[in-house]
Amino acid sequence: MGYPCKNSLGQSLETFSTSSLSPLLRWAGSKRASVKALADLYRPGSTYIEPFCGSAALFFYLAPRAAILADINDNLINFYRHCQTDPAAVWDIASNIMIDAETYYKIRDLFNASQDSLLNAAYFFYLNRTCFNGIYRTNKLGMFNVPYSGKRLAQFIGKTDFLTRASALGNVKFSSADFDTTLRQNANSKSFFFIDPPYAKSEGRSFTEYDQKSFKLEDLTRLLRSLQTLDEAGAGFVLTYDVSSLPFDPAQLGWRSILFRVTRNVGGFKASRRVATEIAITNLKNPND
Numbered sequence: 001m002g003y004p005c006k007n008s009l010g011q012s013l014e015t016f017s018t019s020s021l022s023p024l025l026r027w028a029g030s031k032r033a034s035v036k037a038l039a040d041l042y043r044p045g046s047t048y049i050e051p052f053c054g055s056a057a058l059f060f061y062l063a064p065r066a067a068i069l070a071d072i073n074d075n076l077i078n079f080y081r082h083c084q085t086d087p088a089a090v091w092d093i094a095s096n097i098m099i100d101a102e103t104y105y106k107i108r109d110l111f112n113a114s115q116d117s118l119l120n121a122a123y124f125f126y127l128n129r130t131c132f133n134g135i136y137r138t139n140k141l142g143m144f145n146v147p148y149s150g151k152r153l154a155q156f157i158g159k160t161d162f163l164t165r166a167s168a169l170g171n172v173k174f175s176s177a178d179f180d181t182t183l184r185q186n187a188n189s190k191s192f193f194f195i196d197p198p199y200a201k202s203e204g205r206s207f208t209e210y211d212q213k214s215f216k217l218e219d220l221t222r223l224l225r226s227l228q229t230l231d232e233a234g235a236g237f238v239l240t241y242d243v244s245s246l247p248f249d250p251a252q253l254g255w256r257s258i259l260f261r262v263t264r265n266v267g268g269f270k271a272s273r274r275v276a277t278e279i280a281i282t283n284l285k286n287p288n289d
Contacts, residue, residue, distance in 0.1 A: 021063055024083060024125070024157070025111045025133025027055035027143045031196055031240065034278075035138055037060040038194070040152035041282050043236040046192035051179035053080075063168045070182040073136065075111075075124050075144075077176040080169060087166035091159050093122035094129075104124050104130055104148040118279050119129035130154040179219075183226040189234035197223060220247055227283075228253070236284045243279040250281045257281045 028149060031038060035058050042048075046062035050056060050145060053071045071077055082090050097107060104127075111123035119239050128134055131146040138147050155163070183193065198215040223239075224247075231253075243259060250257045258280050 009183060021060045023055035023170055024057040024058045024091055025058050025079075025128050027057075028133065028135050028225050029196070029198065030055045030057050031262075033270050034240075035264060037258075038084065038238065038240070038280065039171070041062050041238045041258075041280060041284065043192040043284060046236060047186070049186050049191055049193045051074055051177075051182040051193065051195060052197050052238040054196070056080075062116075065171060067172045068175060068182070068186060069172050070177050072176065072178055072181070074176045074202050075120060076136070077174050079124045080172070081174050082118055082280065083166040083196075084169040084174075085171065086118070086148040087116060090122050090125055091162045092120065094126040095156055095159070097126050099130055099154050101148045103151075108144060129156050131187055138139075154250075157249055178223055180226050184229060186237050187233035191235040193230060193235060193237040194240075195223070195227075195237060199242055199245060218249075224248055231255075231283045237282060238284075239281045240278050241281070245276045246279060246281075255281050255283045256285070 009040075023030065032055070039062060040060050042058075042062055045127050046064075048059060048062065048067040049070070050059060050068070051070050053069040053076070056069055059067060059069065069077075069080060109127055111127060114120040115124060124269060127144065127146070128136070130149055132149045135146045136144070141203070162185050179195075179197065185196075197219070198219045200217045202217050213276070227237060227239065247263055251276065259277055260280060261275050
């Protein structure tokens, strides 16, 4: 298929399992460590919707019966679609690629040039598991450019575990779209939105910049308008954001909030990790509203 494979002497893949359903991907800014607290804010029985799905950590933890996972990242959504329809093929291709620096950069080039959507999905998974800190970052041309992590840090999910996690995607609808489109198209009383946007930047791009289309301060203004639309339509939502950067007061809008701590990997390097305070804002009066 055009990708380097391991021989019988190649590195064996590390397998691991957890007691609860974990995401398929590593992801910068993931709420994996906060899912138990955030789950208490979920409105059961609603269609679960994420407009910035990333690793979808809360989705995998909740495993709702009906869900929409959306993101502006076409490659991410393509990966999830193939994990829904043929997860074994995605795992088989990715897990048979050698793990070393030379192969990594060959796969990165193939990924950036790939036209075959299944290979693109498998390359996406391989790169996610072997790139530096699980970051998804592109240059201004949209080319994935994250460096290799090193074999010691590369971790793959065992096949059985991968298939178990992927089974949660069975009834999910996927959309590659701007967040505003996802929010407005699904603004109704039967929807619950978990909204975890990137931190907005006024200018420039950070090492962990998610996509060639940066999330800007004006996008925060658009997001606030969309939240008001959801509220007026009777949809439930939870928004998570950096408390020090929030440009509005949720109490003035009649929304409640809680604070929680997260570990942020600022700049993508271990030495720059810090504990940050985030705020979770919801228009629901209690979890069962």
